[in-house]
Amino acid sequence: MQIYNTLTRRKDVFTPIEPGIVRMYVCGMTVYDYCHLGHARVMVAFDVITRYLRHRGYDVTYVRNVTDIDDKILRRADENNESISSLTERMIEAMHEDEARLGVLPPDHEPRATRHVDDILAMIETLIAKGYAYAADNGDVYYRVRRFEGYGKLNNRDLDEMRSGARVEVDEHKEDPLDFVLWKAAKPGEASWPSPWGEGRPGWHIECSAMSKCCLGETFDIHGGGPDLTFPHHENEIAQSEAANGKPFVNTWMHAGAVRVNHEKMSKSLGNFFTIREVLEHHDAEVVRYLLVASHYRSAINYAPESLLEARKSLERFYNALEGQALEGLSLEGQSLEDVPVSDRFEARFAAAMDDDINTPEALSVLFDLARELNRAKKESPEQAPALAAELRRLGGILGLLQQDPVTFLKAGSSALPLSEEEIQAKIAERAAAKKGRDFAAADGIRDELAALGIILKDAREGTTWVFEKPEV
Numbered sequence: 207m208q209i210y211n212t213l214t215r216r217k218d219v220f221t222p223i224e225p226g227i228v229r230m231y232v233c234g235m236t237v238y239d240y241c242h243l244g245h246a247r248v249m250v251a252f253d254v255i256t257r258y259l260r261h262r263g264y265d266v267t268y269v270r271n272v273t274d275i276d277d278k279i280l281r282r283a284d285e286n287n288e289s290i291s292s293l294t295e296r297m298i299e300a301m302h303e304d305e306a307r308l309g310v311l312p313p314d315h316e317p318r319a320t321r322h323v324d325d326i327l328a329m330i331e332t333l334i335a336k337g338y339a340y341a342a343d344n345g346d347v348y349y350r351v352r353r354f355e356g357y358g359k360l361n362n363r364d365l366d367e368m369r370s371g372a373r374v375e376v377d378e379h380k381e382d383p384l385d386f387v388l389w390k391a392a393k394p395g396e397a398s399w400p401s402p403w404g405e406g407r408p409g410w411h412i413e414c415s416a417m418s419k420c421c422l423g424e425t426f427d428i429h430g431g432g433p434d435l436t437f438p439h440h441e442n443e444i445a446q447s448e449a450a451n452g453k454p455f456v457n458t459w460m461h462a463g464a465v466r467v468n469h470e471k472m473s474k475s476l477g478n479f480f481t482i483r484e485v486l487e488h489h490d491a492e493v494v495r496y497l498l499v500a501s502h503y504r505s506a507i508n509y510a511p512e513s514l515l516e517a518r519k520s521l522e523r524f525y526n527a528l529e530g531q532a533l534e535g536l537s538l539e540g541q542s543l544e545d546v547p548v549s550d551r552f553e554a555r556f557a558a559a560m561d562d563d564i565n566t567p568e569a570l571s572v573l574f575d576l577a578r579e580l581n582r583a584k585k586e587s588p589e590q591a592p593a594l595a596a597e598l599r600r601l602g603g604i605l606g607l608l609q610q611d612p613v614t615f616l617k618a619g620s621s622a623l624p625l626s627e628e629e630i631q632a633k634i635a636e637r638a639a640a641k642k643g644r645d646f647a648a649a650d651g652i653r654d655e656l657a658a659l660g661i662i663l664k665d666a667r668e669g670t671t672w673v674f675e676k677p678e679v
Contacts, residue, residue, distance in 0.1 A: 207219070207220045207262070207561040208220065208561065208562060208563055209428075209458055209460065209563055209564070210460070210504060210563045211457075211458045211459055211460075212360060212436060212459035212460065212461050213359065213360055213456075213458070213459045215362070217562075217563055218458065220458065222264070222427050223425065223426070223427055223457065226263065226264060226265055227264065227265045227266075227267075228259050228264045228265070228266045228267070228427050228428065229266075229267050229269075229422040229423070229426035229427050229428070230252075230255075230256070230259075230266060230267065230268050230269065230422075230426070230427060230428040230429070230430065231269045231270075231271070231414070231417075231418040231421070231422055231426060231428070231429050231430070231456075232248070232252045232268070232269070232270045232271075232313075232429070232430040232431055233270075233271065233414060233430070233431035233432070233435055233439065233440075234270040234271045234272050234273070234316070235272060235273070235297075235301055236273040236276055236278060236279065237272055237273065237274055237279070237293075237294045237297035237298050237301065238276075238278040238279040238281075238282040238283075238293065238294075238297065239278075239282065239297065239481075240297065240300055240301075240304070240481040240482065240483060241300070241301050241304050241305075241481065241482045242472070242479060242480060242481050242482065243465045243467075243472060243480050243481075243482065243485065243509055244432060244464065244465050244472060245301075245304075245432075245482065246304070246308060246465075246482050246485075246494070246498060247432070247462050247463065247464070247465050247498055247507060248430075248431065248432045248462045249305050249308065249310045250308060250310060250495055250498040250499060250606070251430075251462040251498070251503040252268070252270070252430050252460075252462070253309075253310040253311055253606060254499060254503070254564065254566060254604075254605055254606060255428075255430070255460070255503070255564055256268045256311065257311070257604050257605070257606060258560050258564060258604055261604050262557075266314075267314050267315070267421075267422065268313045268314050268315075269313060269314065269315045269316075269317065269417075269418065269421045269422060270313040270315075270316055271316070271317050271318070271319070271413070271414060271417050271418075272294075272298060272316055272317070272318045272319070273319050273410065273413060274290075274294040274298070274318045274319055274320050275290065275294075275319050275320050275397060275407055275408070276410055279293065279294060280396060280397065290397055300483070303483075304482040304483060304486075307482075307486055307491045308482070308486075308491055308494065308495050309491065309492070309495055309606040309607075309609075310606070315421050317417040317420065317421055319408060319413040319417070322413070322416055322417050322420060323399045323408065325416040325417070325419070325420050326408045326412050326413060326416040327389075327399075327401055327402075328416075329412060329415060329416045329419070329446065329450050330347055330388050330389055330401075330412060331402070332450045333349065333388065333446065333449060333450050334347070336449060336450070337350070337353060338350055338353050338354060338445075338446075338449040338450070339388055340381065341402075341403045342379035342380070343379065344379050344391055345389075345391025345392075345403055345404040345405075345406060346379055346387055346389060346390055346391050346403075346406075347387070347388045347389035347403055348379075348380055348381070348385040348386065348387055348388060349385055349386050349387075349388050349411075349442070349445065349446060350381065350382070350385055351365070351382060351384040351385050351386065351445065352365060352382060352384065353449075354445040354448070354449050356444070356445070356448065357441065357444075357445050358441065359444070360436060360437070360440055360441050360444055360459060361436055361437045361441055363437070363441075365384065368384055386409065386411060386438065386442055387409040388408070388409045388411075388412045388446075389401060389403060389406050389407070389408060389409060389412075390406050390407055390408070390409055391403070391404055391405070391406045392404075392405045392406045392407060410439070411438070411439055411442035411443055411446060412446055414439070414443050415443050415446040415447045415450070415455075418443075418447070419447065419451070424447070424451040424453045424455075425451075425453050425454050425455065425456070425457070426456060426457075427456075427457055427458060428456070428457070428458045428459075428460055429443075429455075429456040429458070429459050429460070430459070430460040430461065430462070431461060431462070432461065432462055432464075433461050433462060433463060433464045434464075435461070436459075436461060440459065443455065444456070460503075461504065462503050462504065463501065463502070463503065463504050463505045463506045463507060464506045464507070465506070465507050465509055466506055466507065466508050466509065467479075467480070467508075467509045467510065468508070468509075468510045468671060469508055469510075472509075480509070489514055490518070490615070490618065492521060492607065492610060492615070493514060493517045493518045493521060494514070494517075495606060495607065496517040496518075496520060496521050496607060497509070497513055497514060497517040499566050499570070499605050499606070499607065500517065500520070500566065500567060500570060501566075501567065502563075502564075502565060502566060502567055503564055503566065504563075510671070511671065511672055512627075515627055520570075520574075521607070521608075521615065522615075522616060523574070523577060524573065524577050524598065524602065524607075524608055525608070525610070525612040525615045525616050526581075526612070526616065527577040527578075527580045527581050527584075527595070527598065528580075528595050528598060528599065528608065528612040529612040529613060529616065530584070530612075531580075531584075531591055531592055531595035531612075552572055552575070552576045552579075552597060552601065553597070553601070555572045555575075556569050556572045556573070556601050556604075559571075559572060560604075566605060569601075569605065570605075572601070573598060573601060573602060576594065576597060576598050576601070577598060579594055580594040580595055580598060624659040624660065624661070625659065625661065630656070630661060630672060633652055633655075633656055634663065634670050634672070636652060637649045637652040637653060637663075637670075638670070640652065656672070
């Protein structure tokens with residue numbers, strides 16, 4: 207099995223520290239708001255990775271942390287006029303609801319920063335004792351970046367080329383602009399904990415170094431997260447952990463790709479920012495999960511109406527193949543399904559794809575071949591169909607897919623979109639022709655007609671796109 211390692215910038219043979227055991231840590235959410243599509247990308251990517259490692263026989267300990275104290279949380283709690291604990295508990299509960307709807311299995315451990323302050327303080331004190339950190343006169347504690355010789359190795363950056371700026375906090379109390387905060391002195395009225403340097407709270411980066419050590423030890427197998435975390439967060443984790451522990455921190459670094467909306471970066475300022483629950487109000491959760499799985503975990507995903515329609519069509523192909531095949535408690539002439547021979551070429555090809563850096567697009571192509579074989583068997587060799595259907599369901603389950611009742615899924619899909627994609631495009635073309643002919647009343651009428659069906663048109667310089675929003679009942 208090979209995994210692309212961000213640290214080495216190549217695919218490496220995956221060899222756990224302890225044979226048969228995998229210890230994995232993934233940076234989780236800062237719980238000041240509802241989870242968005244970028245969070246869903248990371249959730250689903252590492253859910254698939256965990257599922258496959260377990261399918262392969264590994265004993266996996268999966269840790270995903272929660273950041274429940276930071277500047278954004280303090281600001282949001284103040285804006286809402288609610289306590290920090292009320293805000294974070296509410297957002298954590300919502301996060302669990304979102305991941306459950308997406309079929310994401312809960313991690314084995316979900317440490318929270320506020321519950322590991324003692325571990326964080328102990329690590330900071332070790333770094334100070336070793337000369338890697340210093341207390342400033344304002345009560346903050348900083349990490350000496352230039353003291354750590356390996357700084358920049360994850361991102362292949364040279365210290366002398368780095369500039370203070372958007373990603374590097376400038377502070378007159380630092381010895382060097384590149385230094386980053388480990389402990390932040392509390393402002394009046396802020397949530398705080400006692401420390402040798404006065405009342406304060408942890409910096410963001412030190413949280414993960416302390417929590418991963420507590421849950422998985424000083425060196426572990428896999429560390430993952432979103433694409434925006436490689437620098438500075440993960441770079442700083444390496445510097446903290448290796449300086450404090452005197453050992454390599456992580457063997458394999460894995461990073462999920464970004465989510466783009468209509469080929470643009472998702473951003474609140476662009477008005478294309480969607481929370482998971484907003485998306486799931488209008489789209490089947492498995493359709494959204496399929497979209498996230500259909501791209502390689504390291505690739506960027508484009509979230510658009512067309513891509514969701516394609517995801518649904520793909521799932522419909524699978525469920526149409528599975529329809530009419532009872533998948534539980536089946537037997538053929540006294541044999542259980544486990545005893546019915548099914549060509550191992552599907553399993554072998556599926557495993558080869560997933561062993562190649564979790565190549566889910568290639569794994570899905572194997573499932574499409576299996577679905578075609580199932581459709582052929584239903585017509586030509588009905589006695590083979592149940593075992594093929596069970597295999598399709600089993601392999602799909604490794605990706606967290608194809609576990610619904612086929613009839614239920616297909617029935618829901620048939621009534622979801624009131625017009626076909628071709629009919630919608632024809633209406634858009636008709637509207638464009640009306641606008642060109644300066645018949646604006648007709649153009650507005652077409653727009654309103656589609657809007658009444660939940661099809662919302664969006665005009666842009668590049669042309670007209672659309673989204674489907676289920677009309678309120």
